[in-house]
Amino acid sequence: MKISVNVNGSAQENDVEARTLLVNYLRDELGLTGTKIGCDTSQCGACTVHMDGKALKSCTCLAVQADGCDITTIEGLAQNGDLHPMQQSFWDNHGLQCGFCTPGMIMTTTALLADNPNPDEDEIRHGLEGNLCRCTGYHNIVKAVAAVAQAGGD
Amino acid sequence: MWPAEFDYTRPSSVAEALQLLSDNEDAKLLAGGHSLLPAMKLRLNEAPLLIDISRIEGLGSISNNGSLKIGALCTHAEIAASADVQSSCSALATATGMVGDQQVRNWGTLGGNVAHADPASDPPTVLVAFDANINIEGASGSRSVAASDFFMDLFTVDLEPGEIITSIDIPDHPHEGCAYVKMPHPASRYAVVGICVVLHRDGGSCSGAHVAVGGATVRAMRSPGAEAALRGSSLDDAALDAAAAALKDDIANDLIGDMSFPEAYRQEMAGVYLKRAVKAAGG
Numbered sequence: 001m002k003i004s005v006n007v008n009g010s011a012q013e014n015d016v017e018a019r020t021l022l023v024n025y026l027r028d029e030l031g032l033t034g035t036k037i038g039c040d041t042s043q044c045g046a047c048t049v050h051m052d053g054k055a056l057k058s059c060t061c062l063a064v065q066a067d068g069c070d071i072t073t074i075e076g077l078a079q080n081g082d083l084h085p086m087q088q089s090f091w092d093n094h095g096l097q098c099g100f101c102t103p104g105m106i107m108t109t110t111a112l113l114a115d116n117p118n119p120d121e122d123e124i125r126h127g128l129e130g131n132l133c134r135c136t137g138y139h140n141i142v143k144a145v146a147a148v149a150q151a152g153g154d
Numbered sequence: 155m156w157p158a159e160f161d162y163t164r165p166s167s168v169a170e171a172l173q174l175l176s177d178n179e180d181a182k183l184l185a186g187g188h189s190l191l192p193a194m195k196l197r198l199n200e201a202p203l204l205i206d207i208s209r210i211e212g213l214g215s216i217s218n219n220g221s222l223k224i225g226a227l228c229t230h231a232e233i234a235a236s237a238d239v240q241s242s243c244s245a246l247a248t249a250t251g252m253v254g255d256q257q258v259r260n261w262g263t264l265g266g267n268v269a270h271a272d273p274a275s276d277p278p279t280v281l282v283a284f285d286a287n288i289n290i291e292g293a294s295g296s297r298s299v300a301a302s303d304f305f306m307d308l309f310t311v312d313l314e315p316g317e318i319i320t321s322i323d324i325p326d327h328p329h330e331g332c333a334y335v336k337m338p339h340p341a342s343r344y345a346v347v348g349i350c351v352v353l354h355r356d357g358g359s360c361s362g363a364h365v366a367v368g369g370a371t372v373r374a375m376r377s378p379g380a381e382a383a384l385r386g387s388s389l390d391d392a393a394l395d396a397a398a399a400a401l402k403d404d405i406a407n408d409l410i411g412d413m414s415f416p417e418a419y420r421q422e423m424a425g426v427y428l429k430r431a432v433k434a435a436g437g
Contacts, residue, residue, distance in 0.1 A: 054231075062204075130256055
């Protein structure tokens with residue numbers, strides 16, 4: 001099936017099998033391997049991207065469902081070589097250890113702040129329900145998000 | 155993991171979707187895909203054709219003209235954030251706000267949720283408590299089914315092949331308090347037990363109550379015994395004890411259990427969570 005998808009501001013046209021998952025399309029067809037496949041069962045959130053501005057687990061969406069949509073992946077956040085404030089804050093606050101969950105964490109939390117620019121700690125933790133980290137215990141991730149919110153968001 | 159091969163089509167109207175369903179016997183409807191796709195990836199389900207109804211106009215809005223009408227394509231996140239839902243059926247805002255996680259709530263739809271009828275899901279319990287009606291279109295016309303009748307058994311609903319859920323109505327139901335509370339599974343956050351209570355008050359006493367339970371049972375269901383025990387009481391400890399005992403009796407033949415949360419445990423917890431729900435509803 002032919003699909004047209006706007007990925008990180010660039011128009012893409014591809015012919016995909018109907019059963020191709022969005023995450024496989026992004027990684028294998030477009031080479032955007034920043035988006036990770038963790039559990040592959042809609043739980044861990046490592047594959048989170050934005051579709052039309054809303055956070056989505058891209059392992060639970062077909063590429064054909066994204067036809068005509070705007071997709072943003074972790075590769076689309078930095079502008080002109082400058083990290084997105086959320087990326088910088090994860091760095092500054094040591095919000096990662098192995099880094100595997102980090103792209104999903106950052107995509108989820110940028111969407112969270114777009115909806116709610118001033119979340120309290122509970123709201124940040126609640127907003128991260130769908131993202132699992134097996135290294136950090138989340139504490140510095142929450143700090144990183146709170147620091148971006150405090151500095152006026154993204 | 156990849157699902158088995160299938161064809162994909164995206165109709166733009168309910169009529170077109172109904173025609174596709176009637177021409178393709180084993181086809182399945184795809185809306186948010188957050189129940190269907192995980193099942194297809196695990197090869198628990200397959201279909202020769204997926205009919206993507208997600209872009210059909212008119213199935214994705216919430217209106218309130220006396221009764222609340224929620225389009226089948228409304229997502230859990232949209233329902234949880236809706237001022238109309240929060241004001242006339244706040245327990246549904248609570249329940250949809252507890253489904254899965256933010257990413258799942260952004261894309262999973264209420265129509266898909268009720269069609270899937272996972273017994274551990276949250277919204278069906280609230281729909282049963284509020285006497286919601288499921289509106290269905292089929293080749294031979296439209297019909298409306300009470301939520302209590304619609305949920306028949308584990309993953310089993312009153313929906314024929316070839317039919318499409320188009321909206322869910324929640325009749326105007328003035329009440330003095332309502333709540334949905336659940337014991338979440340510690341890993342999945344699915345409901346081990348979920349209880350919805352709707353209370354009518356007359357001064358200090360309870361003039362009527364609706365009580366529905368899910369999670370612990372094969373389907374979301376009402377508890378007439380608990381409702382009778384609360385009605386006319388002052389919602390004191392004795393009334394709550396009686397209601398909890400009646401609820402446990404009512405669900406005795408419909409319990410589900412697993413290694414972590416056996417039937418007897420869920421039955422006991424249903425009583426505990428009923429009391430919490432009454433308190434949360436202001437009782």
